[in-house]
Every structure is written in structure tokens, then in C-alpha cells.
């Protein structure tokens with residue numbers, strides 16, 4: 001599986017951690033930046049990861065900023081992206097099972113590293129449940145096509 005990762009300066013160190021963690025687990029990681037702790041604007045990196053997932057360059061994405069809020073909003077502006085801001089493993093599991101989330105978002109200034117790695121593992125090991133959730137996810141796509 002190919003995973004696009006992106007963060008702003010606040011999320012840079014966590015991005016590096018997640019990148020290494022995913023690579024060790026056999027994922028192919030596409031790093032969309034940022035590449036240092038120098039101050040940058042989170043929308044650019046949410047957009048880059050969102051586009052990578054929507055275009056098929058990557059199967060999934062991970063986006064990180066200080067709170068996870070700004071960068072998840074940015075990623076969700078891209079058609080086809082379902083970015084889920086998660087603060088615990090339960091949310092990561094349900095984001096996959098019920099929402100078929102294709103981008104995981106979290107806040108580097110909100111969570112500790114142990115929690116984050118647990119969230120990442122849950123997100124990447126949980127399958128979409130389908131069934132009634134298929135209809136609901138289709139309704140999410142309908143919002144995109146009917147509100148240009």
C-alpha cells in the first residue's frame with residue numbers, strides 16, 4: 001500500500017516518526033513535505049496529500065498539523081477525500097469501518113507519540129465494513145458532486 005504523508009512545521013517531527021513506522025511495516029511512503037521545522041502554511045500540505053490520494057498516486061494519506069484541524073479541513077476540500085481527525089484508537093477504527101476514511105489526521109500538539117502510533121496502526125489495519133455504511137459514504141460523495 002502507498003501512503004502519502006504531509007504536515008506543517010508543527011507536525012514535522014511526528015511526520016518523520018510516522019514515515020519510519022510505516023516504512024518498517026512495509027508501506028511505501030510518499031512524503032509531500034514539509035521537510036523541516038521552518039514555519040509553513042498547513043493548507044498546502046493538506047492539499048498535496050489530498051490530491052495524491054484522490055488521483056490514485058497514493059492509496060491512503062496521513063496529515064498532521066498542531067491540532068490536526070486545519071490540515072484535515074484542507075485535505076477534505078479535495079473531491080474524493082474523506083479525512084478523519086482522530087484522537088484515539090476507537091475513532092481511527094470507526095473512521096475506517098464506518099466512514100471508509102482514506103486520510104488520517106491528527107494533532108501533534110494534542111497527542112503523545114504512543115497514542116499516535118496506536119491510532120496509525122488501528123487506521124491501517126481496519127477494513128471498511130460496507131453494508132449500510134456503503135450508502136452513507138455514497139451520500140458523502142453525492143454532496144461533492146451536487147455542491148460545486
Ligand code: RB5
Nearest residue numbers: 010065066067069070071
Ligand atoms: C500552526 O501554528 C498551527 O496553527 C497549525 O499547525 C494547526 O494547528 C492549524 O490548524
